[in-house]
Amino acid sequence: MKLLEALQIISRSRNEPGKPFRLMLACGFTPLHLETFLEAHVASHGPLAALTISHGFYGDLAGNLERCKLSEIDAAAVVVEWSDLDSRLGARSAGGWDPSRLSDILQCVRIQFQRIDHALSALAPQPIAVSLPTLPLPPVSYARPRQLSAFEAELHSEIASFAVSLTASPHLRVLSAMEIDRRSPLHLRHDLKSELATGFPYSLGHADVMARLLAGFIRPPARKKGLITDLDDTLWRGLLGEIGAAQVSWSIEGHAQIHGLYQQLLASLAASGTLIGVASKNDPALIEEAFARRDILLSAERVFPIEAHWGTKSQSVGRILETWNIGPESSVFVDDSPMELAEVQAVFPALDCLLFPKDDPAKLWDFLYGLRDRFGVSQLQIEDGLRSDSLRSHAKFQSDLSSHSANLDIFLQRADAEITFSHGKQADGRAFELLNKTNQFNLNGERLTESEWNSLLASDNGFVLKVAYKDRFGSLGTIAVLAGTHGGDSVTIDHWVMSCRAFSRRIEYRCLAWVFEHFSVGEIALRFISTPRNGPMREFLETFLGSPPWKSLHISRAVFQDKCPVLHHSLMELV
Amino acid sequence: MTALKNRVLDCFCALFPNHSREELLMASRESIPEWDSLAGVTLLTLLEQEFHLTVDLTELDHFNSVQAVLDYAAANATVTQEPNVS
Numbered sequence: 009m010k011l012l013e014a015l016q017i018i019s020r021s022r023n024e025p026g027k028p029f030r031l032m033l034a035c036g037f038t039p040l041h042l043e044t045f046l047e048a049h050v051a052s053h054g055p056l057a058a059l060t061i062s063h064g065f066y067g068d069l070a071g072n073l074e075r076c077k078l079s080e081i082d083a084a085a086v087v088v089e090w091s092d093l094d095s096r097l098g099a100r101s102a103g104g105w106d107p108s109r110l111s112d113i114l115q116c117v118r119i120q121f122q123r124i125d126h127a128l129s130a131l132a133p134q135p136i137a138v139s140l141p142t143l144p145l146p147p148v149s150y151a152r153p154r155q156l157s158a159f160e161a162e163l164h165s166e167i168a169s170f171a172v173s174l175t176a177s178p179h180l181r182v183l184s185a186m187e188i189d190r191r192s193p194l195h196l197r198h199d200l201k202s203e204l205a206t207g208f209p210y211s212l213g214h215a216d217v218m219a220r221l222l223a224g225f226i227r228p229p230a231r232k233k234g235l236i237t238d239l240d241d242t243l244w245r246g247l248l249g250e251i252g253a254a255q256v257s258w259s260i261e262g263h264a265q266i267h268g269l270y271q272q273l274l275a276s277l278a279a280s281g282t283l284i285g286v287a288s289k290n291d292p293a294l295i296e297e298a299f300a301r302r303d304i305l306l307s308a309e310r311v312f313p314i315e316a317h318w319g320t321k322s323q324s325v326g327r328i329l330e331t332w333n334i335g336p337e338s339s340v341f342v343d344d345s346p347m348e349l350a351e352v353q354a355v356f357p358a359l360d361c362l363l364f365p366k367d368d369p370a371k372l373w374d375f376l377y378g379l380r381d382r383f384g385v386s387q388l389q390i391e392d393g394l395r396s397d398s399l400r401s402h403a404k405f406q407s408d409l410s411s412h413s414a415n416l417d418i419f420l421q422r423a424d425a426e427i428t429f430s431h432g433k434q435a436d437g438r439a440f441e442l443l444n445k446t447n448q449f450n451l452n453g454e455r456l457t458e459s460e461w462n463s464l465l466a467s468d469n470g471f472v473l474k475v476a477y478k479d480r481f482g483s484l485g486t487i488a489v490l491a492g493t494h495g496g497d498s499v500t501i502d503h504w505v506m507s508c509r510a511f512s513r514r515i516e517y518r519c520l521a522w523v524f525e526h527f528s529v530g531e532i533a534l535r536f537i538s539t540p541r542n543g544p545m546r547e548f549l550e551t552f553l554g555s556p557p558w559k560s561l562h563i564s565r566a567v568f569q570d571k572c573p574v575l576h577h578s579l580m581e582l583v
Numbered sequence: 584m585t586a587l588k589n590r591v592l593d594c595f596c597a598l599f600p601n602h603s604r605e606e607l608l609m610a611s612r613e614s615i616p617e618w619d620s621l622a623g624v625t626l627l628t629l630l631e632q633e634f635h636l637t638v639d640l641t642e643l644d645h646f647n648s649v650q651a652v653l654d655y656a657a658a659n660a661t662v663t664q665e666p667n668v669s
Contacts, residue, residue: 015597205640
């Protein structure tokens with residue numbers, strides 16, 4: 009992005025409607041163009057009517073962080089450079105590079121890291137993106153540049169230790185040095201002329217890269233949910249129907265390592281919550297045989313569903329998306345055939361269609377990094393490992409349910425369902441994620457920023473209820489979240505979402521029953537807003553009103569008890 | 584000259600979005616309250632990036648009006664046909 013383009017984006021975004029957002033850019037240098045690029049990149053992730061960026065005093069990063077008040081920001085971008093750790097490591101100081109001073113510089117670095125660490129802890133739980141020194145180290149050390157001196161090694165060791173401590177905190181996200189290296193060559197980062205003249209040390213290109221990466225943490229793009237893969241010459245080398253299950257290959261010995269690496273990545277994505285499905289023009293029995301091989305790296309348990317037939321790939325993709333109950337905009341399709349990709353893309357324009365680089369191993373790394381970028385998670389949650397299993401359980405549940413449709417109560421009674429309610433207000437990544445990605449059973453479709461979610465958790469009269477579910481078909485993990493306010497004899501539910509995997513189990517009735525009992529109220533207010541996609545919520549509320557709701561509503565205890573069916577769940581409660 | 588003038592004005596419009604293009608054409612540092620030293624440095628960087636110039640910081644003292652900047656660009660810019668990013 010050029011500086012002119014950044015200014016034009018900012019100018020346009022200031023005229024658009026959106027939520028206010030207070031961002032602190034904490035750095036020890038003049039923020040100048042970094043601030044401009046940061047505002048432009050944050051604004052390009054969606055309109056923010058009143059984005060305000062604050063910063064502190066020149067040359068006092070740690071002090072700026074210490075003075076920052078938690079209540080005054082929604083997020084922070086903290087940019088640490090060498091001169092923030094000791095001014096002698098910057099170009100605008102002449103404090104001396106005498107070898108006798110190097111140990112003192114290291115000591116100062118340790119002290120500054122302690123101050124920054126302490127100040128960052130005080131800003132929890134607001135989301136904070138941190139970058140560690142990116143500029144070339146000045147020629148401080150006594151050694152020739154080609155030789156790593158003990159001083160430089162210790163300096164990097166201090167940075168590494170600091171980074172390890174930061175990554176342990178859920179509200180902090182540290183920019184990967186490797187990703188910065190990939191996007192911004194070291195020798196093009198520093199603008200010494202600018203640093204000496206204005207106090208801004210970054211080249212325009214480096215400022216743009218840093219701002220783009222920081223903005224990606226502050227307003228992260230939506231993560232993709234599912235990947236649909238082809239098999240022949242994609243998941244493995246060879247055509248299954250021609251050479252058989254024993255001969256397809258994904259090993260280095262079979263000159264097919266790129267397929268093995270792809271399988272390895274898919275297995276890792278599946279374990280961190282990505283849905284993996286297969287769309288293949290093949291014989292299902294042969295596919296089963298191939299997945300039964302002991303050396304396969306992506307096991308059959310990680311894949312659901314497998315669509316194998318001789319129809320079009322777009323038919324398979326459509327059925328898989330329906331099974332997952334997600335839209336094409338949340339999914340990726342991978343195939344080695346440009347023709348198949350084009351056929352699927354024509355039917356699903358919003359689907360991200362990627363060519364598997366079977367003929368160009370050199371492109372594999374970028375391809376795999378691209379997948380990580382689309383599906384990566386900040387931190388693993390228990391539900392991430394359960395997702396594929398719970399989809400399978402859901403399919404089994406729905407299949408058994410339809411065969412017992414004549415007597416739903418008997419079926420639910422035999423499901424051994426157990427619901428766990430937890431209403432502690434500690435930060436919970438899964439609950440936040442669920443609130444922001446659920447569309448169908450969603451009270452009003454409102455999305456929350458991390459900062460708004462933290463305010464809700466911190467409010468005195470607010471409550472948050474997290475609901476986990478399991479039955480004899482398997483565990484679904486945390487599948488519903490309710491949040492609202494309670495005061496006197498009234499309760500208002502402001503947010504309520506439930507995963508579509510939990511439908512048909514009467515969990516929604518149990519949630520309302522819990523609210524009535526827990527708060528001992530005669531009536532519950534629900535801040536309902538109709539959206540194009542929250543039909544299931546509308547239908548549920550209609551059972552109490554007799555007609556579709558179109559605005560906020562109340563449900564009395566008497567009406568609830570009259571309409572609530574028999575509930576068969578056993579209950580657990582955690583505070 | 585017209586293409587160059589338009590591109591210089593694009594820079595001023597992006598830098599001072601609360602002022603119209605016509606207003607900016609006649610503007611000076613005194614008539615635009617937002618034209619402070621930081622805006623001056625940003626203007627200089629914009630000129631460098633858009634016109635592939637190397638502008639010395641001391642030139643900032645001479646950039647007292649839009650016309651002065653236009654004159655400077657006309658005298659020093661070597662690339663005038665670069666496509667407009669807006």
